[in-house]
Amino acid sequence: MIAWLQGQLIEKQAPEVVLNVQGVGYELEAPMSTFYDLPDVGETVTLFVHMVVREDAQLLFGFSKRQQREMFRSLIKVNGVGPKVALAVLSTLSAQELVLAMANDDVTQLCKVPGIGKKTAQRLLVEMKDRLAKEFGDISVSGDTGAPATSQRHDAIAALVSLGYKNTDASRVVKALPDDLSSEEYIRRALRDLSGNILQN
Template identity: 50%
Template sequence: MIARLSGTLIEKTPPQVVIDCNGVGYECEVPMSTFYNLPAIGEKVVLLTQFIVREDAQLLYGFGSDQERVTFRQLLKVNGIGAKSALAILSGLSVDDLAQAVALQEPALLTRVPGVGKKTAERLLLELKDKFTIDGVSLSGITQAKSASGDVLNALLALGYNEREALAAVKQLPADVVVAEGIRLALKSLSKS
């Protein structure tokens, strides 16, 4: 299994990159979050990888952080999600945004990703709810801690704010805020924008 590539970046065409490792060029696909953080062509680069062998292909996927690779592996365990879909999800959402969508059980956040429909988003939320961890912390604990934030988010959406504005306002709230105070603080911050 190929777990890591360290070498010179010789080609980058989204979403594929080629890394020269002592004369051998490894082609791998990367999520856009990793692609945007790559150095210039000719520079040294290190990517963590996931090697997938299928009947018709051997594919290599590269990631800039261990958190992205772990999330990719978790996404592959979801029924109906293949490597291409998992890569698209990581390209469309940061790991933190995905964790927040799972914690708040918000399918609308996932349906923004091209190729992810309502049913797929709901299946992702259901299957990742108890399995998805960040830094060793299960999302079930995060879900309980963020229940007030979820209620505040739903209230802001019901008041007509778009998802981007509502999420930005909720992210600014203290972790232990109660719902009524959270709505008041969120509306105050939204009125300043």
Template identity: 50%
Template sequence: MIGRLLGTLVDKQAPDILIDVNGVGYEVQLPLTSFYELPEVGQQATVFTHFVVREDAQLLYGFNSKQERSLFRLLIKANGVGPKLALTILSGLTAEQFVQCVQHDDVTTLVKLPGVGKKTAERLLIEMRDRIKELNMAPAELTAPQNVGASPLITNNGMDDAIAALISLGYSAHQANKAVKAVYKDGDDSEVVIRNALKSML
């Protein structure tokens, strides 16, 4: 089990990063709420990881805190929720915001996330009600995940990068294009566009 990586951030393209640990490059996928908190490329980063082994792949999912990773692990234990859907949920909502959804039986917010239908949301709320007590986490108001000290992703086309990131998280091409075009302003980097697009869809 690979539980933590401490190394140099070589590349980041939401929601994926490449981190060099003593000469070995690890590809890790993060929820956007964790991705926003990464340092600049070339700097040292610490990522808490969850290792998934499938017949066709070995995958690493990363988080900025053990608490976020614990919530991810609770989510993938829920019926019908795999790692990809759990990552999508934690990209649209911070861990604290998800806790608030569960505590208030907020189906409406959950069904706005890609891949979460009404039945899945209702089942998730029921199954997570007791499990989240293990996290000892206070709920937070439902606002868009904020950029906490992260450097912007400077790219040639923030719009295209934002659309690609949203599609990789499970949004349809139509949803991603519509949301990004609605919030994009000239000069915006992809991180700002992604954050504002997610906010507009919740």
């Protein structure tokens, strides 16, 4: 089993990456979250690897962060979710957005991923929600960098839910707000929107 590869970046054309590792060219598929982290062609890069062995092929999937690979492995454990769909999930949603969607039972957010319909999204929620909370419970604080102010948004959504608003409504309104707000400001502005602009500045 290949755990990681370090070599010269020869090609990068999504979703494929080619590395020269001591004279051997390795072709890997990677999510867009990894492509954003790649250096220029010709430079050295290290990728964490997941290997899939089939009767007709040996496939390598590369990730710039170990956490991305572990999330990929969790995704492909779900019935009906193969490597291609798992890559699409990690290309469309940041790690924080995925964990938040699971926590909030946000089927709509999951359905934004190409290849995922409502039934698959619901299956992901059922099979992954508890596992993600257990394995990636600290992701909003110390996980991959993704959408700014994720922790503040999460706190605001939790507060709105405790006030009786639906997870989906709270998440939709908070995510539409700017990135540089405090938790209190997210809550205040979201309450104004959710209550039909009754609250004033």
